[in-house]
Amino acid sequence: MTTVDAALRVASTVLADAGVPSPEVDAELLVGHVTGLDRGVVRARAVTSAALTADEQEALVAAVARRASREPLQHITGRASFRRLELFVGPGVFVPRPETEGVAQLAVDALRAVPEASPVAVDLGTGSGALALSLASEVPTASVVAVELSPEAAVWTRRNIAAVGVDNVRLVEGDLADALPELDGLVSVVVSNPPYVPTGMVPRDPEVRLHDPALALYGGEDGLDLVRALSLTAKRLLRPGGALVIEHGERQGGAIRDLLTADGWRSPATHPDLAGRDRATTAVR
Template sequence: MNLLLAEVAQATQRLADAGVPSPRFDAEELAAYVHGVKRGELHTVPDADFDARYWEAVARREAREPLQHITGRAFFRYLELRVGPGVFVPRPETESVVGWAIDALRAMDVAEPLVVDLCTGSGAIALALAQEVPRSTVHAVELDERALAWARRNVAGSRVVLHHQDALHALPGFDGQVDLVISNPPYVPLEEWENVAPEARDHDPELALFSGQDGLDTIRGLERTARRLLRPGGVVVVEHADTQGGQVPWIFNEDAGWTDAADHRDLNNRPRFTTARRAVP
């Protein structure tokens, strides 16, 4: 075993003792970042090239600073995004939400589908949709100025159009025209603050995490926004906590003008997102 791999093994144990959920992956990812190689190439780093800054990075992760804040990057579907303090770090669970939306857009009999991503954060969802459904037109909305700055970096040079607006009152010029509205909004109940992982609770923006006593305040507002924006037959896709799968579909009810409201599970078989269709008169 070369020196770097031996150090990675030690770092893995330190991160595990600190309660990091994926200690081996994080130890390897930090080593790859510091040494400028891919994770699968760690064995190629000569002992003489070992960089002591690795242990500085490990100490930061040991203190539960998000891995993505240390490396400055987050991977989402086929994207590498720039992230850091002030923006919500995209999670793997959201990839299944986007996958469903991509399938729905591809199935639409619309030449150039119009898409709105509300609470875009880093821009991950909007960029993935624009990349994987190239005939779509994607608009992304973000209120928080710090998150918006990260989104601007990420969408630069892409087809995504970014708007600095409140998601609950966004894009009135598109009323009744949008084919798909998607959002990963804040949904953590305020009473759950102490149970949130330190990486999120201490580093993600509160605006991107918490939403009222039951966590559903923003989703209730987004229901009204989506109802206003979508054309008849248009689709909404909203992520939620795995404990909210029995609640969110009821927000998109028939009395409010929706049909086909359903909940969906992520790759871990946990309730993860709700979809509904704007009723056709």
């Protein structure tokens, strides 16, 4: 018989030896995944040395082995937490990151500040739908359009829209460069987490390098090809005074501010994430 506390110790050691950045947390989440329990209950059962069933033990060994191979935790559990949401994720879609939650907050704040009763917001390159669904669920008076080019990612977007159950968001499959001409001049907020990794800069973490789709990662030689397209599309979509929110890499803020200024945007400003790294740039149409 294996107890929860013993299983956590073994799993944490295996994951730490494999270089997983947060082995104790991941061990708790994997035990929760195989037992169907949330993390707090897992901790409580560890204190009381509650037993795992044989099936749970077998499932945990397999799950820990997958995580030790640096498969993303979210691919193993099939879920990713994002703000108030639990999203379905897996192969073919970019796993939303905690730092993007702050980007969502900038967009939510901008959308809440719009004086219209039913403002329109657009998420360009939505992936799992994390940003679009945050806007739709947190600003229920808004109408949100999520745009996604990848058919593989769009499968997850549709699944998450259905799971969250909001009726004020819709998915449009297509390229952000020529998206939504019918909304030209009618949108109040455009938000995007575009591909921004320079082509020659291979991500260090195996979870990203081996498992996130290349289409969601790489943005050309300097990482800004999609940002250039995004700037033009957003300028076309937004009404005067509308807000643009772009996520980017920590060293790209200055270049993006220059790009937006050259395109005629007003008040470009770069904002840090909770770790103090530049993470998003905003501008006004």
